[in-house]
Amino acid sequence: MRLLPALATAVLAFSLAPAASAQSSVNSNNWMSSLGSSDGELSSGLSQGLSSGSLSSNGSSLAETHQEFSRDYGSSLAAVGTTFGILDLFGTNADILTDMWKSEQDIYPFAIDESITEASLISRTPTAEAGRERWEVSSPSMGRNIGVDVLVGTGGPVVYFLEGIDSPETSNWISNGHVQEVFGDTDATVVIPSRGAGSMWQDWDNDDPKLGRYKWDTFVTEELAPIVEDEVSHNSKRGLIGLSMGASGAVMMANNNPGFFDGVAGISGCYSTTDSIGSGTIKLTVGNQGGDPNKMWSTQEAWERNDVVLNPEGLRGTQIYLSAANGEITDEEREFYADREITDQIAGSLLEAGSLKCTDNLSDSLTKAGIEHTPHYLGAGAHSWIMFGPQLQPAWDGIKQALQ
Secondary structure, three states, rough: OOHHHHHHHHHHHHHHHHOOOOOOOOOOOOOOOOOOOOOOOOOOOOOOEEEEHHHOOOOOOOOHHHHOOOOOOOHHHHHHHHHHHHHHHHOOOHHHHHHOOOOOOOOOOOOOOOOOOOOOEEEEEEEOOOEEEEEEEOOOOOOEEEEEEOOOOOOOOOOEEOOOOOOOOOOOOHHOOHHHHOOOOOEEEEEEOOOOOOOOOOOOOEEOOOOOOOOOHHHHHHHHHHHHHHHHOOOOEEEEEEEHHHHHHHHHHHHHHOOOOOOOEEEEOOOOOOOHHHHHHHHHHHHHHHOOHHHHOHHHHHHHOOOOOOOOHOOOOOOOEEEEEOOOOHHHHHHHHHHOOHHHHHHHHHHHHHHHHHHHHHHHHHHHHOOOEEEEOOOOOOHEEEEEEEEHHHHHHHHHHHHH
């Protein structure tokens, strides 16, 4: 299976600069690591055969060649389709994911404590930041205690957040200050569970050898929400906001629990589980963290049941906001990517182009079903925190009317 990284390199090289040539030396991984990761880096990515600017066209650097390429959304989509076509061709063989995308975290899997039989608040610890607390909540469904970041509000709605692929202990929304900036002057309580890397924020059919036991839908809706809503003052309204993996998970969770959330917002997500881009994104997201996507959903029926594009009815009556950009590298992102591997930039562009297609597909499905929603197509922007962060305010604006 070692030919796969070189093959993928050739595909992207062909897509980016047909007249150029590449010197391939595949010796690294982790290009998927910024599906909402800590600093937006897609480090060392699809293949380091594209490193060092060795691919050029007409005297331009590879970064400049790709920046020009990224302005053509159709070409970006073609490259996305080719990349996921490779995955479809070779299936979900673990060796492929290991060679090309794996970026495991040593803390997983967490030990399972079968003696935990009741969801309860274990601890509620203030942080140095006024109004922000760190909670520990016991989860019988997952057999462990879950860390949760909470910004305590003053009687408004409770807004739950779902993180991107690496789901760090302290959410990037908090560490980068976006939540405080957007929600600091509101009466809302913000709740962000942690350590769900590669989970899609779903209830998995089976425990995974690498990632352990995941029952995130059950945890959020049946275990966490009653505890939060008993501990803080609120108006009985709930919102759900996610980015990237968390956007996909948020919309699926809202769809699978009709009426539980009053508003849901997805930033740069993918909402089909069965089309090429949607299923490929899930397989790479789970595989990036060392997991087996077939442990999540073990039957074709389960994959189809969770496809929101095919089955959006659970969202009826929920205020919906969706956003994505087209993958074009902006001037600000040029600076961001300047001292990073070229594969970071390429992947950020292609991932966002894919997210826009996914978002458009869901919007079309909702429109055909007569389900009201607000799609927001941003134009230029790649799949990183340079783009994610500023999208929180419009996402909140897009659902807050239903939460008041």
